[in-house]
Amino acid sequence: MNYLAFDLGASSGKLFLGGVDGGRLRLREVHRFENGPVALARHLYWDFFAIHRNLCEGIRIACAEAGGPIASLGIDSFSNDFCLIGRDGALLTPMRCYRDDRTARAREAIFQKCPPRRLYTLSGNQVALFNTAMQLAAMREENDRSLDSGATLLLLPDLLCALLTGDVSGEYTISSVTQLFDFAADTWHAELLKAFGIPAELLPPVCHPGSPRGVIRPETGLPAIPVVTVCEHDTASAFLAAPLTGDAAIISSGTWSLVGTETPAPVITEYGFAHNVANEGGLPGHHRLLRNVMGSWLLQELRAEYAGEGVTLSFGGLAELGAAEPPFSFLIDVDDECFFSPGDVRRKIRSRGRGAVPPERPGQFVRCICESLALKYRYSIEVLEELCGRPLREIHIVGGGSKDSFLCQLTADACGRSVHAGPADASAVGNLLVQLMAAGELESVEAGRALIRASFPIQTFAPRRGEWDAVYRCYCEHFHLK
Missing domain, CATH: 3.30.420.40 (ATPase, nucleotide binding domain)
Incomplete structure (x- = not known):
């Protein structure tokens, strides 16, 4: 069919x-x-x-x-x-x-x-x-x-x-x-x-x-x-497409990065309010507990700003430029309200970030954005672990951002957890799973996730040792995250 x-x-x-x-x-x-x-x-x-x-x-x-x-x-x-x-x-x-x-x-x-x-x-x-x-x-x-x-x-x-x-x-x-x-x-x-x-x-x-x-x-x-009727919220559909193997964090990575996990029911507490954790509906047993992180919006804005100056940069090209720059030169809180509205992203980064070397070249901006995203992912996962009372030992990145090997590896390194990336078209896959279940071709979400594992390449990124723990402590202190 x-x-x-x-x-x-x-x-x-x-x-x-x-x-x-x-x-x-x-x-x-x-x-x-x-x-x-x-x-x-x-x-x-x-x-x-x-x-x-x-x-x-x-x-x-x-x-x-x-x-x-x-x-x-x-x-x-x-x-x-x-x-x-x-x-x-x-x-x-x-x-x-x-x-x-x-x-x-x-x-x-x-x-x-x-x-x-x-x-x-x-x-x-x-x-x-x-x-x-x-x-x-x-x-x-x-x-x-x-x-x-x-x-x-x-x-x-x-x-x-x-x-x-x-x-x-x-x-x-x-x-x-x-x-x-x-x-x-x-x-x-x-x-x-x-x-x-x-x-x-x-x-x-x-x-x-x-x-x-x-x-x-x-x-x-x-x-x-x-x-x-499918899970009409694209994040709800994307979360269904994460081929989970146990307790895990899920990052639906696109214009927004939705960093979350599944719970049987809502978890509404004072701690959740203090850390602005969202409760969002899903299929029965697949309630979503998550934090919104700014995501690839910043990279999209960077590309648009350079394009306005006649410089064309692909997402793949941005990643290559970022990988060639030295680490930890400059960091931002990607969720600073100044980044929510479009325009003037380079000036905003330089004015609101922290570090010894404010970015100038495209690769420096990319490195700053991607390292800052990875650190905010770690912070969000630690908040979710505290709220739901269980460790999230691995990370599944789904959506368009799962194709960004540079960011996926930085996420594994920053979080000290294995990252499993894919499928890229996760919202469409989750959309399709619900239709298959409605038609009787699939019996459950679990059966659908097994089908996903058999159908799409899932790339794994192992965490590498480095200075991330020390950088993370400074990052949280600088941006008042603890």
Whole structure:
């Protein structure tokens, strides 16, 4: 059988054709397009119309190349961003990018309505300005009347599903990271909605991964393919694709690096609040406990800045340049708020970092970013070990960052743990696993992970001795992490 997995990231979107053949998972990219924030009148948006157009184009290409019927389609994407739709299904608002600064402007007013500690206790989510709750609260502070228009809020993948099938609902894993979800009640949190002045009718009913979302409607001009609810949050899908062998840390490495582990249920404590640890939904038994780390966003920004000066650098070329530079010359806290907004990344690094030799050459910037990421990974893993009360003896890196051998080796060295890297298209693989389970071709996540190990090369990086322990102690002291 053939299945389609649409995976949308902050820098690109991809549609894959997949299935199981001869005891191995088959996955082939059939369509790819660039994605990114669009600046307009001092605000940041997503070009949702281009995203939708590329999804439809990818479906047409896949159907032409499949050589047989398509069993189902699943959609996953990054989280938190949304449109409001009217009763007739029309879009009432554009889709703002989570990096837009409207939430920063309203920060103090928002936290007066619900202080950060209370917000964390109720939602279990990290306290972060990019969350859906913060965006809606900022809209309320700006007296945006669209919140009271009888509209329905749909997060990005739910909106794509609605346009294809007419089904208006919200998927569990991506709903769980909005900072508006009640894990205990398995629905939207009444106290948080009231605190921020968000009408309860704005939020759709919640469905769980594996449930049907209907069939693509004829008026779309596309074949009548069933749409299946997958783990729509791309990190939830990526975590499913980590071929675990026991207690382990998982790093879903892309524009963001999500450093986490799986737990049976949420873990919401004062320690978790103090270290801003996020609780995020997954399939039953695969709840995610994690910390957001800035990820390859900094490398993307570096490439873009050099490109603006006429210097073209590939990610592979950046890694080679970084590997050629001496270690530990300059370090940054990759999660410094100054790095959240786009632009001027080299100046920010030089002004906010610590070290004897501020970077000047591209390779020096790369070395600084990658060593700093590896050290922040170690810090995040130690926080997770303390919170969940068990050691995380190995690390699985999945997603696009698993192809960065330089960063993978630095991570092994900094953390003193073996790193297992792959698969690279982890979100699409996890998306496909849920569709296979819904169709009865897989009996469990564990069976799916065994299939992944048999289907994709997993590269292992052993930790090397060095100065990392001493550097880590200084890093934590300099950036007040302990």
